[in-house]
Amino acid sequence: MSASVTIRVQPENFDVGTEWAALAGRIDGCTGAIAVFMGLVRDVAGDGSDVLELEHYPGMTERTIGEIVVRAKERWQLDDVLVIHRVGALLPRDPIVLVMVSSSHRAEAFAACEFIMDFLKTDAVFWKNESSSKGSRWVEATLGDRERQQEWDQDDLASRGR
Numbered sequence: 001m002s003a004s005v006t007i008r009v010q011p012e013n014f015d016v017g018t019e020w021a022a023l024a025g026r027i028d029g030c031t032g033a034i035a036v037f038m039g040l041v042r043d044v045a046g047d048g049s050d051v052l053e054l055e056h057y058p059g060m061t062e063r064t065i066g067e068i069v070v071r072a073k074e075r076w077q078l079d080d081v082l083v084i085h086r087v088g089a090l091l092p093r094d095p096i097v098l099v100m101v102s103s104s105h106r107a108e109a110f111a112a113c114e115f116i117m118d119f120l121k122t123d124a125v126f127w128k129n130e131s132s133s134k135g136s137r138w139v140e141a142t143l144g145d146r147e148r149q150q151e152w153d154q155d156d157l158a159s160r161g162r
Contacts, residue, residue: 043092
């Protein structure tokens with residue numbers, strides 16, 4: 001079975017149950033695990049006034065997410081991958097990203113889900129502006145995000161014997 005891939009960048013909210021049912025309908029009896037990650041907007045200022053505004057470059061953003069998924073598919077045997085990332089103005093507790101990965105084995109599903117999420121933080125083409133009562137700032141990947149990405153890249157090199 002060739003892995004089904006669904007990538008959506010959208011301002012609308014998503015329903016995890018609906019997405020779960022759709023993924024479950026696409027997989028076959030060989031799938032043994034589905035790993036799910038849903039990210040929420042945090043109240044960074046702590047005063048409830050945060051707004052996270054996400055902008056993207058249509059076409060380019062989806063392409064970079066697709067490249068991340070291709071890398072995951074090269075590392076693990078995946079049955080299905082779903083990535084939904086929201087854009088526009090989002091408030092604390094709003095869902096911002098959903099990643100669902102199915103595979104024959106849980107270890108592969110967990111690892112691929114984590115890999116995709118880690119690279120979404122560093123490589124996907126989004127511009128994030130956080131506004132609160134304390135002001136406004138552009139958000140970039142953190143040092144921790146970059147270190148996690150480097151760990152995956154080092155694992156790639158090690159597995160190729162370099």
